[in-house]
Amino acid sequence: xxxxxxxxxxxxxxxxxxxxxxxxxxxxxxxxxxxxxxxxxxxxxxxxxxxxxxxxxxxxxxxxxxxxxxxxxxxxxxxxxxxxxxxxxxxxxxxxxxxxxxxxxxxxxxxxxxxxxxxxxxxxxxxxxxxxxxxxxxxxxxxxxxxxxxxxxxxxxxxxxxxxxxxxxxxxxxxxxxxxxxxxxxxxxxxxxxxxxxxxxxxxxxxxxxxxxxxxxxxxxxxxxxxxxxxxxxxxxxxxxxxxxxxxxxxxxxxxxxxxxxxxxxxxxxxxxxxxxxxxxxxxxxxxxxxxxxxxxxxxxxxxxxxxxxxxxxxxxxxxxxxxxxxxxxxxxxxxxxxxxxxxxxxxxxxxxxxxxxxxxxxxxxxxxxxxxxxxxxxxxxxxxxxxxxxxxxxxxxxxxxxxxxxxxxxxxxxxxxxxxxxxxxx
Numbered sequence: 001x002x003x004x005x006x007x008x009x010x011x012x013x014x015x016x017x018x019x020x021x022x023x024x025x026x027x028x029x030x031x032x033x034x035x036x037x038x039x040x041x042x043x044x045x046x047x048x049x050x051x052x053x054x055x056x057x058x059x060x061x062x063x064x065x066x067x068x069x070x071x072x073x074x075x076x077x078x079x080x081x082x083x084x085x086x087x088x089x090x091x092x093x094x095x096x097x098x099x100x101x102x103x104x105x106x107x108x109x110x111x112x113x114x115x116x117x118x119x120x121x122x123x124x125x126x127x128x129x130x131x132x133x134x135x136x137x138x139x140x141x142x143x144x145x146x147x148x149x150x151x152x153x154x155x156x157x158x159x160x161x162x163x164x165x166x167x168x169x170x171x172x173x174x175x176x177x178x179x180x181x182x183x184x185x186x187x188x189x190x191x192x193x194x195x196x197x198x199x200x201x202x203x204x205x206x207x208x209x210x211x212x213x214x215x216x217x218x219x220x221x222x223x224x225x226x227x228x229x230x231x232x233x234x235x236x237x238x239x240x241x242x243x244x245x246x247x248x249x250x251x252x253x254x255x256x257x258x259x260x261x262x263x264x265x266x267x268x269x270x271x272x273x274x275x276x277x278x279x280x281x282x283x284x285x286x287x288x289x290x291x292x293x294x295x296x297x298x299x300x301x302x303x304x305x306x307x308x309x310x311x312x313x314x315x316x317x318x319x320x321x322x323x324x325x326x327x328x329x330x331x332x333x334x335x336x337x338x339x340x341x342x343x344x345x346x347x348x349x350x351x352x353x354x355x356x357x358x359x360x361x362x363x364x365x366x367x368x369x370x371x372x373x374x375x376x377x378x379x380x381x382x383x384x385x386x387x388x389x390x391x392x393x394x395x396x397x398x399x400x401x402x403x404x405x406x407x408x409x410x411x412x413x414x415x416x417x418x419x420x421x422x423x424x425x426x427x
Contacts, residue, residue: 030373
């Protein structure tokens with residue numbers, strides 16, 4: 001069965017490589033700046049064409065291409081693993097209905113859908129990785145999106161100009177530039193909306209959404225094959241306000257399917273008289289129609305970063321994973337929330353605060369990485385101080401809320417703290 005833990009685990013396999021690519025780009029820019037800073041203006045100028053259009057930028061392009069190739073391979077592997085696991089779990093329903101359970105390798109309908117969604121995920125991934133760059137300020141102070149290649153070339157130009165104006169100017173200018181690039185990190189641009197998002201965050205989001213879409217589409221196919229007439233939406237603690245009362249952990253009927261099953265004589269337990277508009281009564285319990293509820297949500301199940309997914313089953317037979325008492329208890333705990341720094345938050349709001357802090361800590365680690373590569377002591381000290389402050393705040397928030405910490409979300413593989421005793425060398 002698909003779970004948040006499984007999704008988190010397999011998604012991180014892809015995101016870690018994106019983060020490594022981000023770190024590699026920052027390090028290459030930092031090293032280029034450091035190289036220029038050790039040269040005289042005339043010698044630096046002689047080197048600029050090679051750095052801008054030669055080996056250094058080619059290394060960046062090659063590294064990112066390698067990451068794309070590896071992630072494409074893993075996307076195919078991950079989708080296959082999830083599909084087979086879900087299909088094995090569904091066998092019990094085929095057996096109950098007396099339907100033939102076809103081995104995965106022979107289930108053409110299922111395999112075709114898996115291939116379709118796999119290719120769709122790969123296309124989305126490639127689209128995100130093609131439109132990458134940095135968010136920087138232009139000459140008027142406006143934040144703009146600039147392509148990776150232009151950002152790299154501009155950073156070299158700025159370093160050349162600054163070194164010609166003296167060491168003091170160079171250090172000050174490079175501090176500001178490196179900090180800006182580290183703070184941005186590699187971002188992806190959505191041309192339709194003009195919105196930018198960190199590439200690692202974008203890949204994490206589309207990977208999770210795609211895996212849930214795969215799972216839901218599989219469930220739909222299973223349901224059609226074994227004769228499902230209901231949907232159960234998964235439950236997770238600290239659900240968002242728009243989902244906590246509408247779909248979280250609830251079972252729903254497929255009214256249109258039930259009507260067809262009754263007409264064909266395939267449904268013996270439910271009669272047309274049990275159906276009342278968009279709901280049906282089974283064994284004394286009323287079930288609302290899934291589509292009539294889900295289609296009216298601003299965020300339907302498994303879309304727009306929704307953590308819910310669906311499971312097909314049989315009304316009156318499939319027992320809900322969670323009792324109503326358990327759902328009510330989780331809801332009360334969510335809404336009761338906690339107090340932090342003089343404000344009251346729901347548990348859901350607490351998870352959002354955690355995510356923001358995790359992102360900010362990763363951002364500061366990126367700044368430290370580019371600062372270290374660029375030999376900028378001031379930037380290293382500042383970033384490490386910020387990391388300590390933010391990490392302590394994260395721990396305080398987690399303690400006050402009782403929410404579990406996700407230390408992996410703050411990890412940046414290329415980050416290694418520089419001891420104060422060694423910072424004297426970064427001059």
